[in-house]
Amino acid sequence: MGELVVPIVLGIEPKLFMGHSAVALSDDRILVLKGNSSSDDCTWFLEVDTPFVREQKKNFETEVVAWSKGVIGTAEKPIVISGPSGVGKGTLISTLMKEFPDLFGFSVSHTTRAPRDKEKNGVHYHFTEKGVMEKEIEGGKFLEFASVHGNLYGTSVEAVEVVADAGKRCILDIDVQGARSVKASSLEAIFIFICPPSFEELEKRLCARGTETEVQIQKRLRNARAELEQGNSPGLFDHILVNDDLHTCYESLKKLLCLNEGMDNIQKPSPRLVGLPTDHSVSKIDQKILIDSGGAEVEQASKNLYVLDLSLLKGGAPGRTRGLNMYPINHLANGVNGVKQLS
């Protein structure tokens, strides 16, 4: 438009670094390769016209760009578990995490409700003051948030990313409003709703748990009716499980997550590959970026060439861009001839 505009910059920026290369990818984002950094921190995207940025431009009514960190490999879809208070979500999730500690990680939500006796800050929830949480909501810290039973609850972008960065599959225990917000967001997830066998049984479980006052229990039971109606209505949840007998329900949960057919089909995170020296150059060939990390004799040349494959790139700001693949060129063929396979 012929004028210089200073944009609002969203997202967490890469830490200061020495030397970088930048490549424009189509019209929507710029790939920035950080020099002198390892493979888990060398790939960054500055988004200038992705769907996320376009949405934010409308919100802020000015130019916006957003940082997103590139992550090698694709994490499995997060699992959203919803259901009325007392139905057994927490019990099912903690059983799953105990049995598969390397596979699953819990998204630790923020809440303004008071901690229960055995709850630990940072483990079960991040217990937060209302004023602080409201400010953080305004600052865009949360992927979703909702007012539930009179308190604020929210999933921060970071809560989900911390789990994915550890190479684990994220489990979110959130209410139906939160599930709806996640469904509308860029986070692709599996949505599971847990139902009680009857309303009377739900009331019995809530009373027996003994963590709420009678008034709080009645409030949760009133809300449970609406939640059950929404949870059972079509379109939002991929699976509905009835938690009657705990063992049977847990086995059904494992079955739908393909966990009781042996461990062979469970993907392990891909190994970390290369580090990028400060001195490097890049060129773009279709969806592949050829990285030359420089300075070698001819017969060594292949060892200094890497391919960053962007053809399966997924998502974007806020947070992470996944689905990247990076490998040395001599994985394709021996010697410099491997380069030919790129075109």
Ligand SMILES: Nc1nc2c(ncn2[C@@H]2O[C@H](COP(=O)(O)OP(=O)(O)O)[C@@H](O)[C@H]2O)c(=O)[nH]1
């Ligand atoms: N939207 C949303 N709901 C949440 C979040 N964390 C917890 N919840 C929901 O808030 C409700 C109350 O949770 P809690 O106070 O721990 O009580 P419980 O349901 O009886 O275990 C439950 O439906 C949770 O699924 C969150 O980050 N976002």
Ligand SMILES: Nc1ncnc2c1ncn2[C@@H]1O[C@H](COP(=O)(O)OP(=O)(O)O)[C@@H](O)[C@H]1O
């Ligand atoms: N299938 C079940 N049968 C009987 N009691 C259950 C069952 N599942 C969970 N419970 C009990 O019900 C109470 C509520 O479970 P909890 O996991 O805290 O629910 P939520 O996280 O959905 O609020 C707990 O005391 C738990 O031990």
